[in-house]
Amino acid sequence: MGLLGTTSQQTYQNSGDLGSYQYTSLEDIINNFIVGYVGENKLIGKVRRTDVAFHAQRGLAELSYDTLRSRKSQEIEIAPSLKMMLPQDYVNYVKISWHDTNGMERILYPALNTSNPTAILQDGNYDYSLDSGGNLQVASESDTWKAFKATTPSSTGNLDADSDYYADMFSGRFGLSPEKTQANGNFYIDYALGFIHFSSNLNGETVTLKYVSDSLGVDGDQIVHKFAEEALYKHIAYALISASATVQEHVIRRFKKEKFAATRQAKLRLSNIKLEEIAQVMRNKSKRIKH
Numbered sequence: 001m002g003l004l005g006t007t008s009q010q011t012y013q014n015s016g017d018l019g020s021y022q023y024t025s026l027e028d029i030i031n032n033f034i035v036g037y038v039g040e041n042k043l044i045g046k047v048r049r050t051d052v053a054f055h056a057q058r059g060l061a062e063l064s065y066d067t068l069r070s071r072k073s074q075e076i077e078i079a080p081s082l083k084m085m086l087p088q089d090y091v092n093y094v095k096i097s098w099h100d101t102n103g104m105e106r107i108l109y110p111a112l113n114t115s116n117p118t119a120i121l122q123d124g125n126y127d128y129s130l131d132s133g134g135n136l137q138v139a140s141e142s143d144t145w146k147a148f149k150a151t152t153p154s155s156t157g158n159l160d161a162d163s164d165y166y167a168d169m170f171s172g173r174f175g176l177s178p179e180k181t182q183a184n185g186n187f188y189i190d191y192a193l194g195f196i197h198f199s200s201n202l203n204g205e206t207v208t209l210k211y212v213s214d215s216l217g218v219d220g221d222q223i224v225h226k227f228a229e230e231a232l233y234k235h236i237a238y239a240l241i242s243a244s245a246t247v248q249e250h251v252i253r254r255f256k257k258e259k260f261a262a263t264r265q266a267k268l269r270l271s272n273i274k275l276e277e278i279a280q281v282m283r284n285k286s287k288r289i290k291h
Helices: 002-013 026-037 049-066 143-149 159-170 226-242 249-270 275-286
Strands: 023-025 071-077 083-085 090-099 105-107 186-190 195-198 206-213 223-225
Touching: 023 026, 023 226, 026 049, 026 223, 026 226, 049 206, 049 226, 049 249, 143 195, 223 226, 226 249
Parallel strands: none
Antiparallel strands: 023 223, 071 206, 083 195, 090 105, 090 206, 186 195
16 A cells, blocks of 8 residues: 555656646557557558658647647737747647736637738839849838737727728728727737737737647657547558558448548547536526516
8 A cells, every 4th residue: 555655646746747648659659550450460461660650640630630639828928029929839729818817818809901911122212122142132020010010009999990991991881890899909820920910909918829739849749649549540550551552442441431430439539528517507598587
């Protein structure tokens, strides 16, 4: 009993390992696949380890988009530059928000009518400026971005200003746009330079970025939840067999069905549906509404 207690205490002293048992590393997935699927009288007679590693990484990326728990978050304080760097393993954003004094998240919406275009430098005659090598010279910031970040906080969230903009654009006012009838702030993403740009009323605010990762950007993140381990094995097997010129078509179709079935099973397992929690939510439906 004392030995078990000592082991447990040592385990929980390393906080970096908390919850890690539910995951399997990508390296172990590759090794297990070669042991279980490759060899004489097995599914795949001979295959290079590099091929297995390639399809394992592709399978992990595909599963990360809509099956695995691959959503991450970052929280930073916005500097006066009103810019935030995109994470190394960023694929797409889920939600961008800032929190108020109560810790409640205020959702930010994309600014669809602005951007940070490449600003070409021109001389006094409006001709393009070239360097000594004949290359086109560009400015570090565009006039569009300078004007956007110079907008005062009051006008950024002014609903009448947005309404007047659409009135000028479409020669009439037909109602408010939902994504613009809010004063939380706006952002747009410059994918070319890898920055998120924010409106001026977010200067000094703490912004949270929740995003989807492909689980390949950082070596320590190349892990697979054990609920999806079988789905990744099926993905690797299907990818290797479908790329072979000697495998018959009906065998390829069989493994394609098995891959989709294993992926659906992984989604159900990772959906984390609890009947007690659903019942508690549904009890709200029984309340009487007074008119």
